[in-house]
Amino acid sequence: MHLLIPAAGVGRRMGSDRNKLLLTLRGKPLIAWTLMAAESASRISWIGVICQPSDRPDLEDTLQSLGLRTPTRLIQGGDTRQASVYNGLQALPPDADRVLIHDGARCLATPELLDCCAAALDEHTGLIAAVPVKDTIKVVGDDLQIQDTPDRSRLWAAQTPQGFHVKPLKEAHNQGRAQGWAVTDDAALFEKAGLPVTVVMGEETNLKITTPDDLMIAEMILRDRLG
Numbered sequence: 001m002h003l004l005i006p007a008a009g010v011g012r013r014m015g016s017d018r019n020k021l022l023l024t025l026r027g028k029p030l031i032a033w034t035l036m037a038a039e040s041a042s043r044i045s046w047i048g049v050i051c052q053p054s055d056r057p058d059l060e061d062t063l064q065s066l067g068l069r070t071p072t073r074l075i076q077g078g079d080t081r082q083a084s085v086y087n088g089l090q091a092l093p094p095d096a097d098r099v100l101i102h103d104g105a106r107c108l109a110t111p112e113l114l115d116c117c118a119a120a121l122d123e124h125t126g127l128i129a130a131v132p133v134k135d136t137i138k139v140v141g142d143d144l145q146i147q148d149t150p151d152r153s154r155l156w157a158a159q160t161p162q163g164f165h166v167k168p169l170k171e172a173h174n175q176g177r178a179q180g181w182a183v184t185d186d187a188a189l190f191e192k193a194g195l196p197v198t199v200v201m202g203e204e205t206n207l208k209i210t211t212p213d214d215l216m217i218a219e220m221i222l223r224d225r226l227g
Contacts (some may be wrong), residue, residue: 001043001044001045001046001091001098001099001100001118001121002044002045002047002048002093002099002100002166003038003044003046003047003048003099003100003101003102003114003161004048004075004078004085004088004089004092004094004099004100004101005020005031005034005035005038005048005049005101005102005103005104006017006048006081006084006085006100006103006104007021007031007048007049007051007055007059008050008051008052008055008077008078008081008084008099009021009081009105009106010214011047011132014216017148018055019051019052019055019058020105020209021055021104021105021107021149021214022055022058022059024227025107025215025218025219025222026126026219026222026223027193028047029058029062030104030107030209031059031062031066031104031107032062032066033044033100033107033108033222034104034106034107034109035047035049035062035063035066035068035072035105037109037110037111037114038070038102039066039068039069039070039113040111040163041111041112041114041115041118042111042115043070043114043115043118043119044070044100044114044118045069045070045072046072046073046077046093046096046129046212047068047070047071047073048072048088048091049072049073049074049075049076049104050076050077050085050087051074051075051076051077052076052077052086053076054076057188059074059211060074061184072219073091075087075088075091080177080182081184081185082173082182082183082189084102085173085186086173086177088101089119089165089166089169089173091172092166096103096166097164097165097167098115098118098121098163098164098166099163099164099166099169100114100117100118100161100162100163101160101161101162101163101164101186102114102160102161102162103160103208104140104205105207105208105209106159106160106207106208106209107218108161108203108205108206108207108218108221108222108225109129109159109161109203109206110203110205110206113129113203113206114161116200116201117129117161117162117163117200118125119194120163120198120200121163122133124163124196124198125164125165125168125195125200126162126163126164126165126168126169126187126190126195126196126197127158127162127163127164127197127199127200128144128158128159128160128161128162128163128185128196128197128198128199128200129158129159129161129162129199129200129201129202129203129206130156130157130159130188130199130200131156131157131159131160131201131202131203131204131206132155132157133152133155133156133157134197135151135152136149136152137149137150137155137177156184156199158199159202159203159206159208160185162185162186162187163200164186164190167192168190168193168195169175169186169189171193172186172189172190172193172195173189175192175193175217176189176191176192176193192208205221205225209223
């Protein structure tokens with residue numbers, strides 16, 4: 001199984017002037033925890049980290065310090081996440097027929113979740129990890145007035161990894177570029193192309209590190225997980 005890790009963003013909501021994946025969590029960069037989970041997953045055989053040139057030296061240092069056995073390649077990122085994943089797909093080895101795409105900022109995903117999503121691609125061409133929404137969700141207008149309350153029982157919070165067969169995902173990306181689709185994840189491209197996407201149960205601890213508060217929560221989760 002091939003794994004692409006988009007890691008070409010910045011840390012504006014973290015209040016940082018650098019890539020948030022280079023911020024430290026328990027003495028290691030956030031991206032290191034993502035890479036260690038991928039290394040421990042039994043089904044991952046190749047890793048591509050999609051990054052910006054300015055981050056490359058730091059990422060190379062991280063890779064060297066981890067000493068990963070899994071072949072790992074740094075790939076030039078784009079201006080958006082969508083463009084970065086497109087670049088990553090073009091950089092996959094020729095024999096890659098299935099791929100997991102996992103945001104580097106979800107650094108608490110377990111090897112078991114990665115393996116579960118990889119296994120599910122034996123039966124599905126597209127999938128996402130997700131968890132049922134617990135809170136009541138409100139649709140709010142620009143005037144801050146509530147417009148609707150969707151049925152919570154049908155709502156799921158999307159996570160990563162997201163997994164796909166490579167050929168239809170490349171075709172969906174090409175279609176998106178041709179038609180100017182702007183989406184926030186690859187599942188949305190699959191959906192727009194009329195392709196099915198299945199949900200795989202995610203993990204409540206698989207949070208995305210976006211704000212300083214998230215970093216504190218991640219610290220507590222790791223402290224509990226690692227004893």
